Amino acid sequence: MRMKEFGKLGFKTSLFGLGCMRFPQRRTAAGPQVEAGEAIKMIRYAIDHGVNYLDTGYEYHQGESEVIVGRALRDGYREKTKLATKLPLWRVKTIDDCRRILEEQLRRLQVESIDFYLLHAVNAERWRLVQDLEILAFLEAMVRAGKIKHLGFSFHDELSVFKEVIDAYPWAMAQIQLNIVDAHHQAGVEGLHYAGAKGIPVVIMEPLKGGRLAQTIPQDVLDLWAQAPVKRSPVEWAFRWLCHFPEVTVILSGVSSMAQLKDNIGIFTRMETGGMTGDELALVEKVRDLYLSKTKVPCTGCEYCLPCAREVAIPWIFALYNDIFIFDDRDGAVNRYRELTAQGKDASRCIECGACVAACPQKIPVIESLKAAHRELTGRGV
Numbered sequence: 001m002r003m004k005e006f007g008k009l010g011f012k013t014s015l016f017g018l019g020c021m022r023f024p025q026r027r028t029a030a031g032p033q034v035e036a037g038e039a040i041k042m043i044r045y046a047i048d049h050g051v052n053y054l055d056t057g058y059e060y061h062q063g064e065s066e067v068i069v070g071r072a073l074r075d076g077y078r079e080k081t082k083l084a085t086k087l088p089l090w091r092v093k094t095i096d097d098c099r100r101i102l103e104e105q106l107r108r109l110q111v112e113s114i115d116f117y118l119l120h121a122v123n124a125e126r127w128r129l130v131q132d133l134e135i136l137a138f139l140e141a142m143v144r145a146g147k148i149k150h151l152g153f154s155f156h157d158e159l160s161v162f163k164e165v166i167d168a169y170p171w172a173m174a175q176i177q178l179n180i181v182d183a184h185h186q187a188g189v190e191g192l193h194y195a196g197a198k199g200i201p202v203v204i205m206e207p208l209k210g211g212r213l214a215q216t217i218p219q220d221v222l223d224l225w226a227q228a229p230v231k232r233s234p235v236e237w238a239f240r241w242l243c244h245f246p247e248v249t250v251i252l253s254g255v256s257s258m259a260q261l262k263d264n265i266g267i268f269t270r271m272e273t274g275g276m277t278g279d280e281l282a283l284v285e286k287v288r289d290l291y292l293s294k295t296k297v298p299c300t301g302c303e304y305c306l307p308c309a310r311e312v313a314i315p316w317i318f319a320l321y322n323d324i325f326i327f328d329d330r331d332g333a334v335n336r337y338r339e340l341t342a343q344g345k346d347a348s349r350c351i352e353c354g355a356c357v358a359a360c361p362q363k364i365p366v367i368e369s370l371k372a373a374h375r376e377l378t379g380r381g382v
């Protein structure tokens with residue numbers, strides 16, 4: 001397993017970090033249920049094969065993930081790992097909420113201390129909340145109390161917000177979404193370099209864009225990958241591209257089966273940093289351009305259009321619309337849109353108030369684009 005120094009913290013972590021948000025599930029009458037036994041086996045298999053970074057979160061699998069990770073880390077496994085979990089800022093109204101959530105997480109995880117405690121999914125609005133409530137002062141007190149070792153944040157917003165957050169605090173790490181398609185989306189490669197220049201290790205999430213770069217890959221994309229002299233799977237190309245950046249410290253992969261886990265471990269065991277040639281990097285750019293040329297709506301997911309008074313899930317609807325064309329994933333997109341419809345968040349709820357159009361920095365004609373997305377996702381007009 002490829003290991004890297006974790007900044008200046010004085011220890012090494014595996015380049016492959018196990019994301020604990022997509023454990024295997026089975027369908028039951030009460031909804032999807034995590035296969036806890038299999039998930040525990042997978043966590044221990046990963047640790048036995050050199051993975052020493054686990055990433056979970058308060059919300060993952062409706063709270064089950066932290067419980068399962070806690071069970072997996074018994075019997076001597078805790079000592080072999082660095083454990084990261086996150087404070088769900090959208091559940092925080094007061095510092096007492098922070099305290100209650102942290103105590104619950106320590107109980108669920110059955111640990112005395114969490115190695116990396118992250119502010120979860122920081123954006124401009126949540127960053128204001130962190131400042132208004134002085135959440136970092138509280139978390140520093142928890143560090144002094146020995147309940148947390150290091151502070152970091154995960155991020156979903158524009159690059160300018162990322163730079164503001166990076167500049168505001170001596171973070172132990174930052175976690176960003178990055179993959180071959182999203183190189184210039186949210187923090188992106190520029191944000192990666194920005195954090196790296198300040199000596200802040202970067203942990204990567206969504207390296208396979210929620211699995212879309214691993215499944216249902218369009219034939220024209222496969223044809224491009226086939227042009228490379230060295231044959232590798234699209235998954236291996238995606239991981240190799242990330243490893244090329246020296247600032248990338250851990251790459252989280254949320255595997256859903258033992259077979260995927262073994263495949264990932266194999267890739268990371270073969271991998272060296274700096275291992276991409278100029279021709280290979282140019283090929284990745286071609287693949288990115290091809291994916292992006294299929295984009296129907298240039299929505300960046302910044303969420304400035306939210307909240308919508310009618311609860312229309314604007315960026316998610318655009319993501320599903322794009323998925324049909326970018327990832328050939330019509331069935332998946334249609335199914336996910338049905339779920340949004342059942343939650344009353346689909347485009348048919350729009351009353352054309354125009355608030356989202358005025359708020360969109362990308363100047364997207366949101367109302368018309370929502371109608372087009374709805375037609376494509378349902379086969380009928382709103």
Ligand code: SF4
Nearest residue numbers: 308350351353354356
């Ligand atoms: S125009 Fe429609 S989608 Fe946009 S904010 Fe108004 S109701 Fe929501």
Ligand code: SF4
Nearest residue numbers: 299300302303305360
């Ligand atoms: S529609 Fe515009 S404002 Fe809303 S998430 Fe997309 S880019 Fe951002």
